[in-house]
Amino acid sequence: MVDEIFRWWPSVRQTRDELPWRSTRDPWLTLLAEMMLTQTQVARVAERFVVIAERFPTAEACAKAPLSEVLALWVGLGYNRRAVALHRTAVLICERHGGEVPCDxxxxxxxxxxxxxxxxxxxAFSFDVQxxxxxxxxxxxxxxxxxxxQLRPREAQTLADELVPVGQVRDWNLAIMDFGHLVCRSRSPMCESCVLASSVCRWQQMRRSSKIEIPDPAVGSGGVSTRQPTFEGSDRQGRGRLVRAACLGPLPEDELCHIAGWPNEHERALRIADMLVVEGIMRRDANGCYQLA
DNA sequence: GATACGTGGTC
DNA sequence: TGACCACGTAT
Structure with missing residues (x-):
């Protein structure tokens, strides 16, 4: 499998290398990129990464900034609690590791x-650790x-560990991720032109030798995310609105429900705002207004 | 181990 | 056009 994917990779490598985080091996910038990419698609992270990387070129730069600035830079990416985690991580890297990202x-x-x-x-990407x-x-x-x-997460990790070619840690991990993204896609995988289809791929082997349709083994498998409830009208939607609005100024308590988009659900908006406080994203100021922490 | 978590894109 | 999808971590 390794050889086949490495033979395929050059056909897309140049394009993929244009992603801004691929031009650095700096551990902090790699960590920043991966935290931004957590549950967020490449296309939406690319532009914002450049902005945040320029503002926080080191862990120390991030640690010294107020959390509210990190949150303001983050807003629009989703999962705002990641911004809190990023800031805390930057502080911890300074406190525990002298400002350098640990390599274990x-x-x-x-x-x-x-x-x-x-x-x-x-x-893998910045320390060349197996x-x-x-x-x-x-x-x-x-x-x-x-x-x-189907694989459990542990099994998937074990399998993945066994494949990593010595001395090509970074390239291999990039190659197999690109392959999954571009060829072995979730919907409509490109089996017709896949370099694994004729020889390596176990799913293809099973499909060829079976009269009935073989279900996609990736569905529900380890490391493959599950679907979530409807976004429209959800708590997440209201949370997002509150955080975005808080970037522009303090939010009076009695306006929370309108800002959240639930004019008749004051209690709910208040509960969500208080959750944001507990998570360290917002705080209540002296006037009882909610603002970025 | 189920659930919460944001936004933008596709069909 | 509204349901569905991409996308890991914390609890």
């Missing part, structure tokens, strides 16, 4: 907002091509 898995996992994927991404990243794309490739069956 355990230390990285201690940082807020850094989980299995992000920690390994930093190791390590495999399993994001939704990689998880899908592994389930379909390497296994042919």
């Amino acid at each position: 898995l355990q230390s990285l996992l201690q940082l807020p907002g850094v989980g299995s994927y992000t920690a390994r991404a930093v190791l 390590s495999a990243v399993v994001d939704t794309n990689v998880g899908r490739v592994l389930a379909r091509a390497a296994s042919g069956t």
